[in-house]
Amino acid sequence: MTNDFYHGIIKNLHVGYAYHRIICDTQGTPVDYEFIEVNRAFEAATGLIGAEIIGKTVTAVIPEIRDSGFDWIRFYGEIALNHTTAEIEQYSSPLNRWYRVQVYSPETNYFITLFNDITREKRDLAERNLLLTTLHDIVFEISTDYHFTNVIVQDETTLFAPKKNIIGSHITSIFSKDLSEEIIVVFKAAHDTGQKQEFEYKSPVPTDKRWFLAEIFYINDNESPRFVVSIHDISRRKRMEKSLFIEKERLQTTLLSIGDGVISTDSRGCVTLLNKVAENLTGWNQQEAYGLPLDQVLKLVNEYTRESCENPARRVLEEGLIIELNNHTLLLSKDGREIPIEDSAAPIKDQDGQITGVVIVFRDFTDKKEKQEKIEYLSFHDHLTGLYNRRYFDEELKRLNTPRNLPLSLLIFDVNGLKLTNDAFGHMAGDRLLKKVAQTMQTISRSDDIIARIGGDEFVILLPQTEIQEAKELAKRINTALSHEHLEAGQISISSGWAVKTTADEEITEVFKAAENKMYQYKISERNSTRNEAIQFIMKTLYEKLPREQQHSERVSNISGLIGAAMGMNKEEINELKTAGALHDIGKIAIGNEILDKTGELNDFEWLEIRRHPEISFSILSSLNDYAPLANIILVHHERYDGTGYPKGLSAEQIPLPARIIAIADAFDAMTYGRPYKEPLTTEAAIREIVAGKSTQFDPAIADIFLSVLAENNYCL
Known part of the structure; x- marks a missing residue:
């Protein structure tokens, strides 16, 4: 695959990517760095436009960076100069943002930054075939006891030692002990198999940076059995290989460092590539999916209607624009799983701007969706009883306070003896008391009644389109049911109050206060007898204990x-x-x-x-x-x-x-x-x-x- 393909993927990734060169002063201290390449996600993450910053230094683009609380130039400089990696979470005061930055130095003086929550590396790039050439050939003849017997070379200056010094020497006197042992192992393999063996090694001369490829043949000559070794200078190939490896690692690290699924298609919308995350999510592997239409591999339906979603590749190929997947999109995997997903699709273009395919980048939305739902639930529910909380009740009261819901009745309840229960039997007993009250209210109330815990021991039931008499009957049934329930502090007792809004001009806050006042009046009238009974019950329980x-x-x-x-x-x-x-x-x-x-x-x-x-x-x-x-x-x-x-x-x-x-x-x-x-x-x-x-x-x-x-x-x- 061409570099255009990989650059197309990086350009459209949802991970912020940037490639930089560090700039040092005459003492070798990092003082600046230059933008070489960025993708759209980087632009979105930083607010910096690629066309405006490429080729410029960071101090020219962001002058305030020198005064920021964190020394970004020094941090990146140490990584680029030492050819290392790092990951930090850091606030950027010039950009007024926090980033989780993964930094990687592909070669000295250069570094790559990735901005996102990076969890897994699942991307496998196909190895590129390298066309290697040789500059010079050298032929050695070596005896079976590993002494050099002949050297054939056109230019003796290409040798690592004078020819006369090589002939007659043992391998171990030319090469280091470790390298000699490796070479002898290869020689033995050539001898035992009768087949050519290859071995790559670096010049044994410390100042010589060249690399060589040795092709080793065993000549089974009865009179003079020997090894013939053809040496090729592969230094240029090694340099190319290193350069290509760095490029490949840069692309591979970028793709594998993200937890997103990546699928690419050709210009017909047929699958050409799935990364490992995409394989896991779709249930298809690369070999099975190759050449199939995208909508056969990436089956998308609406979570609620179950209708098939539009093929993202087809739309991108038609419009040439980046598109985002619709909300509430489910991926139907090959193995029967239904996975909420999110993200987008973008065109891959060649140097002429022609669309050569589509890249779809998507992620499993399950955890995020569950967390959102949990947060939403907790924001509107009481954590102890599972009833609605005060926040939800206030919003529902506003929503239902309309003429069509009249008469709108309110029931307010206060649990008697909660403090006594907590003091005498512990807060777990108090929690059981509140849960029992909540369960009883839920059991007796209608399914569409709004029941909420609005305070430590206070509950309220909101009854739209309900006459006051019906509300009173409900309160009576709840009180009666609870009077038959006994917990640590004895019989459960609650005080109740009620009120109703019958006309549109009545203030709902006044109706609430009226219900609350009635409840407090009832509570005051019953307080002493209820508490005296509780004290007697506690003493009875103590004596039994x-x-x-x-x-x-x-x-x-x-x-x-x-x-x-x-x-x-x-x-x-x-x-x-x-x-x-x-x-x-x-x-x-x-x-x-x-x-x-x-x-x-x-x-x-x-x-x-x-x-x-x-x-x-x-x-x-x-x-x-x-x-x-x-x-x-x-x-x-x-x-x-x-x-x-x-x-x-x-x-x-x-x-x-x-x-x-x-x-x-x-x-x-x-x-x-x-x-x-x-x-x-x-x-x-x-x-x-x-x-x-x-x-x-x-x-x-x-x-x-x-x-x-x-x-x-x-x-x-």
Whole structure:
């Protein structure tokens, strides 16, 4: 294939391609580079026009490049001068763009840049046949023990050593050890096969850059068996080969460095070439597809209508223009796959501007399409419940807010007890609660109703062409269905509100506010009873989880009440104290049984978990009006009189009186009844601990009162 063919492909690739020459100052430092060749994709990627920049230096085209944050000239110069490759992602301030640049130096002082996401190299160029010529012939005769016996040459100056020095010498005295070993292997092959063998080598003289081809024959002469070696100077061929190799590598690297499929056709629209990516995508290999009409190999249909798409080669051949494939184009591969593809087709022209074929460059659009669809889905859906999100709801509300959708009803719901569930049972339990609410709404609502989660615990249903009574019935069915569902925090409860827009002049925002206000009114009226039920359910669950905790809580409540009575508290204060004592460990509902029931010594992490329970208790109780005062007491019942307790490090009178009382009651009961990780103490031992802890762990005055109460009850509480 001609260079025009390859240049045609590069010219129409969707990868930005440019070929440059580096320019150095007198000290050999890169100071500029020149544009030699660019393709259309390079023009599109950089905004630079090939016709205006070819033959010019980059500092003339982009003067600002010297002041940019990245030294492009130095970067490219090191690659061009060292004949290396590199790949970077870099921002170009003069062009105001980011590029992923793959740089390759085909020969010293020159470099190629490719601008794109380059993932695979799948292109195989056919090797070019090289027509080689020889300049001079030399004939050596060599004995079977590898000594030179004769040299025949027209011009002795073409030899690598004087003729007289060669004759009689052993191969190993003329050539290096490694080269001699290679040559002897070839000689042996000529001897064993009786056939001509060829061997290429560089002149053994360090300053001599010539290359030679040795044609080796074995002469089986009974009197004088020998090897005859004909030497041809192939230096010119090597130079041509190197030049052609660089050209081929430049083209091949460009094509193979992209992940696009490439198909070319002749002037009739029949396939002449498929690269490896095109073979993989179409299911056809080069040999099978060669000469077939393009539309037989590249079968394209519309994703939605399934109608065949226009043959891109035919259109390009008719119009001579670059065309892009239609959106939603599917490639039907030979093996039955359906692959979304994108990209374009362009003409290949000869030096006279005549169209000699078409090149189609395309890529698998599957991943990009899936990502786009996923991004689109995520942008309009709530990631937890799968319902629509607030953004989608707002847009749908605008879209449906038209007279033909009246009456337009709105239902707003708020999940009761979500914070309690999160605090008591963890956020995973809260997530399960929200998912169950969402699933129930989806099951009961109509398929075309718009259901969205618009906040942490808020949901809304948009009902076009729906009377308010029908909306109320739907809300009732959802509430009833959820009331039969039970999760960690017990029966699911939601508050609901509704409103309807019946006339075009009503503001939809006011309708939304009306529904929201109704929902909040309902939530306020039900809040205390719902939350009280939740607290009772949490305590019931705690007792089922830790049966010993019920007796412990009852004993701490009773002991606290006795101390409070001995201190002269009134009935209301004693009742509050006893309630706080009963609830003081409610936060343990969020601690795992593997820690609470551990019989061995607790490690540091497990102690940290245990020490969280007062704060968890506070979070559970503080949001309820009836329990808020108790929350502050329970939060600090593990503070110590000397200030070394937790969670706040309070001391002495800073600790509320009820908390100081509960601290003694809790400690005494824990000591006398034990813990899974600690054996119980006798009453006498526990008393000694209480006495020892006066003024450090316990309030000394309350400790004395407790000891008096204990004595009055015959040391049995």
